[in-house]
Amino acid sequence: MSMFCFQCQEAAGSTGCTVKGVCGKTDVVAAEQDLLVYSLKGLSWAADAAANHGVAVGAEVGRFIMYGLFTTITNANFDSAVFNSLTTRSLKMRNDLLADARKNGWDGTDAPGAAAWNPASEDEYPVKAAMVGVLSTENEDIRSLRELVIYGLKGLAAYTEHAEKLGREDEALYEFARKALSATLDDEMSVDALTALVLETGEKGVTAMALLDEANTRTYGNPEITEVNLGVGDRPGILVSGHDLRDLKELLDQTVDTGLDIYTHGEMLPAHYYPELKAYSHLKGNYGSSWWHQTKEFNSFNGAILLTTNCLVPPKQEYKHRVFTTGAAGFPGVVHIADRKGDMPKDFSAVIEMAKKCPAPIEIERGTITGGFAHAQVLALADKVVDAVKSGAIKRFFVMAGCDGRQKGRNYYTDFAQAIPEDTVILTAGCAKFRYNKLPLSDIGGIPRVLDAGQCNDSYSLAVIAMKLKEVFELDDINDLPISYNIAWYEQKAVIVLLALLYLGVKDIHLGPTLPAFLSPNVAKVLVENFGIAGIGESVEDDVKLFMGA
DSSP, X not given: OOOOBOOSTTOGGGTOBSSSOTTSOOHHHHHHHHHHXXXXXXXXXXXXXXXXXXXXXXXXXXXXXXXXHHHTSTTTBOOHHHXXXXXXXXXXXXXXXXXXXXXXXXXXXXXXXXXXXXXXXXXXXXXXXXXXXXXXXXXXXXXXXXXXXXXXXXXXXXXXXXXXXXXXOOHHHHHHHHHHHHHTTOTTOOXXXXXXXXXXXXXXXXXXXXXXXXXXXXXXXXXXXXXXXXXXOXXXXXEEESSOHHHHHHHHHHTTXXXXXXXXXXXGGGGGGSHHHHTOTTEEEEOSOSGGGHHHHHHHHOSEEEEOSSOOOOOOHHHHTTEEEETTOBOTXXXXXXXXXXXXXXOOHHHHHHHHTSOOOOOOOOSEEEEOOOHHHHHHTHHHXXXXXXXXXXXXXXXXXXXXXXXXXXXXXXXXHHHSOTXXXXXXXXXXXXXXXXXXXXXXXXXXXXXXOOSGGGHHHHHHHHHHHHHHTTOSOGGGSSEXXXXXXXXXXXXXXXXXXXXXXXXXXXXXXXXXXXXXXXXXXXXXXXXXXXXXXXXXXXXXXXXXXX
C-alpha cells in the first residue's frame, strides 16, 4: 500500500485509505502528515526533557504543537510545502530545546528515535515518513489506543487554537499535549496506562471546550435565539466557511461600505447567533448546508470564498480561482491569506478585490432557520424546559451533535429526527444538524424541537445543559436524565467530544454511521463493556423504540 490512514469516518471500507484519501489527500500528503506528527512527538519529548532539567519551555512551543496537529486534521490542509516547512521548524525547535537541556546536565542517552532523528536535508523526509506511519506500531491494541489519544489531541488542538486567537490560553493544556504525545513513543506503556491516558485526554477536552466557550462569549457575547436568512441579495458576496470567528469578524470590519455582502457556510452558520457579529448589517445570511456540498454550492455562489479552518473539499477548477484559505487550512494553487502580525488584523484585501469582480450569488433556497440555543440561552429558559419535562410535555431529549458527511447511510439521521415522537426535543451542535435543521419539526409549548447550540466547537454547551438539568432534577447520575445520545461523527473534533462525554460519565452513547476504524476489537470491547458505546442499528424504528424504552 502507498499510505494508510484511518483517522476519519470515511476510511475506505471502514478499514483505512491505502491509495488515496477519500478526503482527497494524496499518498504523498498523507506521508508528510505522518512525518509531521512524528516530529511533533519528538518535539514534545524534548520539551519535557528540557523542562525536567530546569529549562523554561515557553507557550510558543505549545502553540506550535497545537497548530501543527491542527493542520493534520481531516480536510484542513492538502499542501505539501506546509507540512515540510512545519516538520523542519519542529526539528529545529526540538534541537534547540535538547541543546538547552544538555547545558543543564542532560546526557542525551535516553532520547527516543523521534527526538534523535536528524536528517541532513528534506530529501530524507519521504524515506523516514514511510517508516513512522500508523502501522509502525505493530500491536493493534496499542496502536488503537495511541491513535485514539492522538486523534483526541488533534480535536483538542482545534479548540485551543481558536481560543488562543481570542487571547485565551491554558498552558496546562499545552503541557498535557506534550505529555500525551511523548507517551505514544513509550513502548513500555501498558494497555491500562494508555486507556487511562485516553480518559485524561477527555478530561482535558472538557477544559479546552470551556476555555473556547469563554473566549467566544467574552469576545462576541452570549449567543441569542436568532432567525437566519437562507436567501440571497443582489450584491456580490464573500462566502466564509470553516470555524474561525475572529477571521469572520475581521473580514466584516474590512467590508463595511464596500458594496459586498458576507454569507456563512457550513459550520460558520452559528456566527449569526453572536450579538457582536449579527450587528453587522452586511452579514446577509447562510448559504447552503454542510461542508461536503461545497463543490456544488461554491460554484453557484459566484463570489469569493474564504476557508478559515478544516472542512475544505479539494476545489474544482471552475471555482478554484475564487477560493482563499487562511490559518491551518491550505490547498496547492489556492491563495493563502497570511497570519496576523502581532495584534494587527489579517489583510483580506485580496479576497475583497476578487469579490468585487464577481456577480451576485445564485439563490438556492429561501426562508429562515432558527438557532442560538447555547447553554446561556437554554438556561435562561430553564424553568420553561423543566416545567415541560415535569408535565410530560417533553418526554426525552436526544443529543444529535456531531458531523455530517457524504456517506449515504447518514440519511439515517434525517429519518431518525422525523421518526422520534413529537414530545421529544433534539439538542444539537456541529454540522450534523444540516440533516434535520430545516425540517418542519414544530415546537413544544413554544420550545423548538431542534435546539441548535452552534458549531462542533460549541458542544460544551450541551454538556453544560445536561449537568444543569441533573442539578435541577436533583439526580446523582447524569445517566438518569431523560437524555439519549445518538451522535454522528466524521473527524477528530468529534473524537475529543466523545472522549469528553466519556470523562463526564455519560454512558450508552450511540455513534454512527459506522464505528471508528481505529478501534481494535479489544479496545471497542472495552468501550462497549465500560461505557455502553454502540453503533446505530439497521432500523431507525428499532432504534427509536430502544431509546424510548418501548
